[in-house]
Amino acid sequence: MTPGKKLQGLVAATITPMTPDGQINLSVIRQYVDYLVSQQNVKSVFVNGTTGEGLSLNTQERKQLAEEWVCQGKDKLDHVIIHVGALSLPESQELARHAAAIGATGIAVIAPFFFKPTNKEELIAFLQKVASEAPAVPFYYYHIPPLTGVKIRVEELLDGIKERIPNFQGVKFSDTDLLDLAQCINKNEREQFAFLYGVDEQLLSALAIGANGAVGSTYNYLGQKTNLMLQAFAKQDLAVARKYQFLTGEFLSFAIKLGFGVAQTKAIMTLVSGIPMGPPRLPLVGASEEFIAKAKAKLNSIVWPDGD
Numbered sequence: 001m002t003p004g005k006k007l008q009g010l011v012a013a014t015i016t017p018m019t020p021d022g023q024i025n026l027s028v029i030r031q032y033v034d035y036l037v038s039q040q041n042v043k044s045v046f047v048n049g050t051t052g053e054g055l056s057l058n059t060q061e062r063k064q065l066a067e068e069w070v071c072q073g074k075d076k077l078d079h080v081i082i083h084v085g086a087l088s089l090p091e092s093q094e095l096a097r098h099a100a101a102i103g104a105t106g107i108a109v110i111a112p113f114f115f116k117p118t119n120k121e122e123l124i125a126f127l128q129k130v131a132s133e134a135p136a137v138p139f140y141y142y143h144i145p146p147l148t149g150v151k152i153r154v155e156e157l158l159d160g161i162k163e164r165i166p167n168f169q170g171v172k173f174s175d176t177d178l179l180d181l182a183q184c185i186n187k188n189e190r191e192q193f194a195f196l197y198g199v200d201e202q203l204l205s206a207l208a209i210g211a212n213g214a215v216g217s218t219y220n221y222l223g224q225k226t227n228l229m230l231q232a233f234a235k236q237d238l239a240v241a242r243k244y245q246f247l248t249g250e251f252l253s254f255a256i257k258l259g260f261g262v263a264q265t266k267a268i269m270t271l272v273s274g275i276p277m278g279p280p281r282l283p284l285v286g287a288s289e290e291f292i293a294k295a296k297a298k299l300n301s302i303v304w305p306d307g308d
Contacts, residue, residue, distance in 0.1 A: 011215040013051035018278035040223030044079035051217040085110035100134035108140040111150035138169035174198030185210040204245040221272040
């Protein structure tokens, strides 16, 4: 891993592999790392987030996964960001201390979503209490209001945030409010924060207003294609970049109509990578055979600009 290197480009929101009986399966993480690097050209990961069913795991499981990703990612991955958010402040602090102790290159925190912060001051107070437990580790806010119900605008949150959280480095922005994201980027150019977009089917729009990269589940199995989109965008070949984005959107739109979530992502990843991701944890239930067959056919039918 590369401490001090700016977080940018594609970051895979990692899946938590599980055995058929629902236990975490650490044995495939090494293969998972090698697959991301060699097959998808993705060298950064976001562990124990939404895609990783982080809030459905207990503290010990989250620690074990964090340790395994840091261990297996050594000398292979640029960044291992550990999501340490929890409904319990002491639990989140414990996970933050653990992430720092094992050498994670960053930590991220979601807003508490049962007893919710109702304004910027309440949210900042919570984030600060967690970030201060790992003061030498870059800290990222994980903004995902569709799931948390916490709709405090990030533009507002970032005003003066460095004074309260000195190790604050950026945002995983998983919302469709591109006006909010644009104002964040426009007002914080001097701070050089990382703004990583989390709505995969709209990434190109976020890049156009200055996002540094993205964190998402599709980069587990469409990372190579999305990297080609990033390259086309960097070369100002918008026609090609749009083609990649449209095709990603075509697949996701198709999958969403069938019923698409973490369970289906696990099934697609198993299908594409050959690495057994296993079932999700209840209350989520596994993808149907019908979904898997239709998703496979759709993926195989897509003709990408690179001819694959």
